[in-house]
Amino acid sequence: MSVKVAKFGGSSVADAKQIKKISTIILDDPTRKFVIVSAPGKRHENDFKMTDILILLAETYNNQDVFENYLDIIIKRFSEIITDLNLPSTLIHEIKDTIISTISSDLPYVRKLDAIKALGEDCNAKVISTYLESIGVNATYMNPKDAGIVVSNEPGNAQILQESFQSLYELREHHCDVLVIPGFFGYSKEGHIVTFSRGGSDITGAIVAAGVQANLYENFTDVDSVFTVNPNIVNNPKEIKTLTYKEMRELSYAGFSVFHDEALIPAFRRSIPVAIKNTNNPSLPGTLVVSEKQKQENCVVGIASDTGFCTLYVGKYLMNRELGFGRKLFHILENESVSFEHTPSGIDDMSVIIREHQLTPEKEAKIMKKIKEELKADTVSIHHNLAIIMIVGEGIMNTIGIAKKATTALTDAGVNINMINQGSSDVSMMFGINAEDIDSAIQSLYHEFFEN
Incomplete structure (x- = not known):
């Protein structure tokens, strides 16, 4: 039936x-x-x-x-x-x-x-x-x-x-x-x-x-x-x-x-x-x-964006050698009822992207103080007014030139890239930019992927 x-x-x-x-x-x-x-x-x-x-x-x-x-x-x-x-x-x-x-x-x-x-x-x-x-x-x-x-x-x-x-x-x-x-x-x-x-x-x-x-x-x-x-x-x-x-x-x-x-x-x-x-x-x-679809010549199907993010940046020399550093950092956030969206990282630094509505000025100060005191971090800062752009499509991971096209489009629009995150998802590529640049960034990316 x-x-x-x-x-x-x-x-x-x-x-x-x-x-x-x-x-x-x-x-x-x-x-x-x-x-x-x-x-x-x-x-x-x-x-x-x-x-x-x-x-x-x-x-x-x-x-x-x-x-x-x-x-x-x-x-x-x-x-x-x-x-x-x-x-x-x-x-x-x-x-x-x-x-x-x-x-x-x-x-x-x-x-x-x-x-x-x-x-x-x-x-x-x-x-x-x-x-x-x-x-x-x-x-x-x-x-x-x-x-x-x-x-x-x-x-x-x-x-x-x-x-x-x-x-x-x-x-x-x-x-x-x-x-x-x-x-x-x-x-x-x-x-x-x-x-x-x-x-x-x-x-x-x-x-x-x-x-x-x-x-x-x-x-x-x-x-x-x-x-x-x-x-x-x-x-x-x-x-x-x-x-x-x-x-x-x-x-x-x-x-x-x-x-x-x-x-x-x-x-x-x-x-x-x-x-x-x-x-x-x-x-x-x-x-x-x-569930599944046939492969397409242009694997990018859509470009999504959202504002209202901030970045918690933590830097510490030899962070990569310190066992449990990430766990301790996320435990501090968990104790303050703060969840995270993305976590791009390097060998001596780590960024945590958070929805801004989760942070009050009091909670923000408390988190930064705990990270400095408990993790002995060299640098702790929070940057507000971040926008996230997601370029989405099955096969992005295995398609040559997607990152180049995206970064070229953002450069042509005069948009500074604060953050790139690829590899954690096989269907999306994430960029972090200043929120005030969101419209020009999306317009340039649309032209690159869907009009050219």
Whole structure:
């Protein structure tokens, strides 16, 4: 039996007009049996995401501030959707009662916050399944608990447990033509609602696709495909027709916002192809993400970039002879709850690339002091405003001239290279530059790899 899982992002379910669009998409293909939905997203550039307002609701209620304004905004948004879809007004009252009972519960705040955050997806799934039923579709809302999505007990950072996949497979035999499942959250073994990290509806979609052993996981968003570079930096960049999982993971990590960067893991482990498609233009093929693909003459498929990094530089003479130096350095970072991204190194020095948001001035000073005192380092410094560029493509490691082309392009743009990291990945090459040079660097690299 051919089965597809279709996930619709926030912009695809932002209002009644969009929900009608996704309903047409669902009806167009009877193999789209499983539908995963996000909370209502932005309807326009200056709009808000439902999840953001739900978080503000939780915070103000917890701080005993005036929260009613946020509650009114949420109810008004759902009321507009329900009214425009000609659904019963009782659905509005049910949603309001659910929100009030959740925020007024006696759960610890960390539990309550997860339960409130999950309401955007959960209420929207109920609305969408009700609408599908109203137009004659044999559709049913299914709570993640009933679907068997069991996750680790880590609020805001849930991980799927393996026992979930057998329960999900049994959903293939469900009598309904369409099952609508809210994304973003599951249930712990203790019965608590636990959310994935932000953007986690992508994760739910991949989990369900893996569990039901789908032939295809379709991720509907608001772009026609994945582009070779950020279209905000380069006008009308080329589209990417096919990517491997490894390429997509590298691109997602380094600033490509189409996918949550953890979302592909469940699908990847079961070799399920993923199609990225546009809700507003569903006839286009989009971008297909696969396990393997044929070799291409130009192995570079995309150039990703992101800002908000800093570099911790540590220098010590004869560092290479000192057993355990790296372990001790990372132990200092671990004790301050700081993770690292990359670690280029030499024989007497070591650089650690860190996301800047992890460092407060106090934490930064504490880390530098510990490194000087405990590791007896000769030099310790932190350099801010670093941008990372990732040149991505299967076969980069074995293709002659990629580094030369990249460095030439950056030189032509007048961009200084602070750091190069190649060899740790067979699908990417990383450059560190000053953040203010990011646009000119990407434009020059795009010209070199995709226009020449």
